Amino acid sequence: MKIAVIMGSPRKRDGHAIIRKIQAVLERHGEVELDMINCKDAELEECRGCDLCMQKGEQYCPIKDGLADIVRRMEQADALIFASPVYAMQVTASFKRLVDRLAWLFHRPSLAGKPALTLVTTGGGGIGPTARYLEMTAVGWGCRVVGKIVVISSFYFDRPGPQNFYDQSYKVAADHAIAKQTERLARAVAPGGLPGPGYFDLYMFQGLRSKTLISVVDRAYWEAKGWMNSDYYYPVKLGPGKLLFSRILNLLIRLLFASFRKKVTFPDQHSATAGDALAG
Numbered sequence: 490m491k492i493a494v495i496m497g498s499p500r501k502r503d504g505h506a507i508i509r510k511i512q513a514v515l516e517r518h519g520e521v522e523l524d525m526i527n528c529k530d531a532e533l534e535e536c537r538g539c540d541l542c543m544q545k546g547e548q549y550c551p552i553k554d555g556l557a558d559i560v561r562r563m564e565q566a567d568a569l570i571f572a573s574p575v576y577a578m579q580v581t582a583s584f585k586r587l588v589d590r591l592a593w594l595f596h597r598p599s600l601a602g603k604p605a606l607t608l609v610t611t612g613g614g615g616i617g618p619t620a621r622y623l624e625m626t627a628v629g630w631g632c633r634v635v636g637k638i639v640v641i642s643s644f645y646f647d648r649p650g651p652q653n654f655y656d657q658s659y660k661v662a663a664d665h666a667i668a669k670q671t672e673r674l675a676r677a678v679a680p681g682g683l684p685g686p687g688y689f690d691l692y693m694f695q696g697l698r699s700k701t702l703i704s705v706v707d708r709a710y711w712e713a714k715g716w717m718n719s720d721y722y723y724p725v726k727l728g729p730g731k732l733l734f735s736r737i738l739n740l741l742i743r744l745l746f747a748s749f750r751k752k753v754t755f756p757d758q759h760s761a762t763a764g765d766a767l768a769g
């Protein structure tokens with residue numbers, strides 16, 4: 490299996506050590522090819538804010554650098570790992586730079602249906618916001634997050650120094666969790682193993698589809714994919730709770746946009762661009 494790792498750490502230490510553990514678990518299931526996308530080393534300029542990727546399409550981005558290659562590598566992978574250490578209570582700047590440049594991927598999610606794992610390494614703080622950001626990014630790009638790993642490095646790694654609180658029982662429990670979450674990824678990659686969406690996946694799916702109501706580019710993409718009336722990116726049979734949740738959300742979004750329609754001209758009313766529609 491081919492796994493693309495989007496790595497936010499600028500150094501090859503804690504996160505990389507855990508990736509090697511994940512790789513060892515995955516190798517129990519067959520050959521593993523890891524494609525490390527190290528954000529710090531990526532040939533990536535910062536987003537200039539022209540908004541052309543949103544308004545007209547990602548091919549109109551004026552920056553020609555390593556972004557297209559990263560997208561190609563992610564699209565070619567069977568699964569993805571979204572990894573970042575906590576820096577000042579969040580993902581690192583280089584990870585965020587990549588996400589900014591790929592803001593359009595939340596609108597036109599070409600990674601739909603790929604299983605994913607998130608990995609946070611931390612001194613102890615910022616776990617919630619960082620893990621949530623990684624998950625939101627993965628789900629926003631269409632991935633199905635099947636496992637989440639958090640490692641408190643100061644407890645996990647036995648290193649000398651005043652900031653080390655190595656705890657063997659923590660390490661044993663963390664290794665167990667790493668193996669368990671990774672097994673979920675291995676199962677999801679196997680044919681027919683991808684689980685259906687959870688509530689958060691459905692919430693994001695419905696929310697992102699709402700962009701098709703105001704963007705010609707997004708609408709064309711979602712229509713071509715056949716997602717305009719589907720329950721999710723791939724065929725699923727939702728249980729009654731999730732079906733109800735999804736339908737209510739869809740209805741609320743449509744009602745909300747219907748009330749905006751009086752003030753804003755939307756793309757199906759004339760052939761204006763999404764930019765015209767947004768400008769009202």
Ligand SMILES: Cc1cc2nc3c(=O)[nH]c(=O)nc-3n(C[C@H](O)[C@H](O)[C@H](O)COP(=O)(O)O)c2cc1C
Nearest residue numbers: 498502503504574575576577578611612613614642
């Ligand atoms: C600039 C910087 C900022 C950090 N900010 C935090 C923080 O806000 N909270 C925290 O618990 N740890 C913080 N850490 C510690 C790292 O998250 C921790 O060492 C992590 O294990 C590093 O993983 P890595 O080796 O994969 O980069 C910070 C480390 C650095 C270098």
